[in-house]
Amino acid sequence: MSDASICFIGGGNMATSLIGGLIASGRAASDITVSEPDEGRRRVLTERFGVHGVTDNTAATAAVMVLAVKPQVLGAVCREIGPGLARRSPLVISIAAGVRVDSIARWLGFDAAIIRAMPNTPALLGCGASGLFANRHVTSAQRDQGESVLRAVGLTQWVQEEAQLDAVTAVSGSGPAYFLMLMEAMAEAGVNMGLAPATARLLVMETAFGAAKMAMESAETPAELRARVTSPGGTTQAALHHLEEGGFRQLVGEALERARSRAATLADEQEAG
Ligand SMILES: NC(=O)c1ccc[n+]([C@@H]2O[C@H](COP(=O)([O-])OP(=O)(O)OC[C@H]3O[C@@H](n4cnc5c(N)ncnc54)[C@H](OP(=O)(O)O)[C@@H]3O)[C@@H](O)[C@H]2O)c1
Incomplete structure (x- = not known):
């Protein structure tokens, strides 16, 4: 062997x-x-x-x-x-x-x-x-x-x-689904604003891929990159401000904590079984 x-x-x-x-x-x-x-x-x-x-x-x-x-x-x-x-x-x-x-x-x-x-x-x-x-x-x-x-x-x-x-389960194990849900919501918003469904979906997917590539290939943190693409008084700032006001960051934290706690419970159940 x-x-x-x-x-x-x-x-x-x-x-x-x-x-x-x-x-x-x-x-x-x-x-x-x-x-x-x-x-x-x-x-x-x-x-x-x-x-x-x-x-x-x-x-x-x-x-x-x-x-x-x-x-x-x-x-x-x-x-x-x-x-x-x-x-x-x-x-x-x-x-x-x-x-x-x-x-x-x-x-x-x-x-x-x-x-x-x-x-x-x-x-x-x-x-x-x-x-x-x-x-x-x-x-x-x-x-x-x-x-x-x-x-x-x-x-x-x-x-x-x-x-x-x-x-890890909460962040990367379940993580792909969070990004997919954001992609789903963004594409829906695009359609509601008049884009064809296929156009909205393709724009969202390529944007998600591009953002991930930027984050992975840059020496800067995602927060620094985001600040660089957010002009004061511009369109990106308008959207991000609304997300912050709506508690986006806190909601994400709470959602991941739910996933972490569920992973621990499932492991407890496996252990008892
Ligand atoms: N897929 C994912 O994205 C993912 C992500 C994280 C972790 N995992 C973990 O990876 C593990 C495998 O997942 P998977 O998606 O590859 O599952 P899967 O496609 O169902 O593969 C499991 C394989 O094991 C075979 N098998 C069943 N009983 C067996 C036995 N007694 N001896 C040897 N082989 C047996 C199954 O054959 P039959 O179909 O004939 O029963 C099947 O081909 C799981 O424990 C899962 O939690 C998967």
């Missing part, structure tokens, strides 16, 4: 993106195994990427085990593979939303080195943002190994406390 070997348990949407990203970044297909019960999905992965496909989760061994199944089946999967893994102590990476490392370790049945990752949906397009937390059994070499897996589908950021992953 080479140090570069990676096995995915579950070959669904997220695993497909991670595998595609790893292959695109130069990882050898021969180092990657995927255990996936669905024959169609398994064949797509083996034919498209040349990775090794298996159906028996306990037959899959690697230095890095990526748990890419739905949270509801993670307990059963961990109990199934735990005894085999205990003998080899690989790095375990879980991308299951809202399942804490202590639950995973308990289900596996040994003090595993576990990285819990919280990716988001744009990872499916290779431009995700993932928060990562490592438990105390993860070595620094394993941190690098784990980070390189998630980096294959976008940005990675480490957090020191596992509870901070609930904040």
Whole structure:
């Protein structure tokens, strides 16, 4: 078993993106195994990427085990593979939303080195943002190994406390939907002002993309960039003033706090289950 070997348990949407990203970044297909019960999905992965496909989760061994199944089946999967893994102590990476490392370790049945990752949906397009937390059994070499897996589908950021992953969930996990809702509202406003729906939608999408690109490529903060594009007495200022007066900033803060608190509750429920 080479140090570069990676096995995915579950070959669904997220695993497909991670595998595609790893292959695109130069990882050898021969180092990657995927255990996936669905024959169609398994064949797509083996034919498209040349990775090794298996159906028996306990037959899959690697230095890095990526748990890419739905949270509801993670307990059963961990109990199934735990005894085999205990003998080899690989790095375990879980991308299951809202399942804490202590639950995973308990289900596996040994003090595993576990990285819990919280990716988001744009990872499916290779431009995700993932928060990562490592438990105390993860070595620094394993941190690098784990980070390189998630980096294959976008940005990675480490957090020191596992509870901070609930904040990551609120910011970037659920975040794409907030931007999409703003895009929806802006396009609707454009239509109400007389633009054709397709025109309004295209203008909004390109504007969102352009604003994100400006923020990412500039050395200035979003607040500084915003100040630079807001002329005193101009149109942008008129709109921003109305948003501030209406409590936009506070509403966003409260909304994200709702998401964080919901993430913590869902994790509590998984832990109790
Ligand atoms: N998609 C996202 O944007 C996103 C974002 C953040 C986190 N996540 C997390 O990523 C994980 C995977 O999500 P996904 O969207 O990739 O889900 P998905 O497409 O449903 O993939 C899960 C795969 O696991 C397979 N599977 C089910 N039971 C299994 C078992 N016992 N052993 C091995 N494989 C099994 C499923 O096969 P069947 O279909 O035949 O059951 C399916 O192909 C989830 O835990 C989710 O919380 C996803």
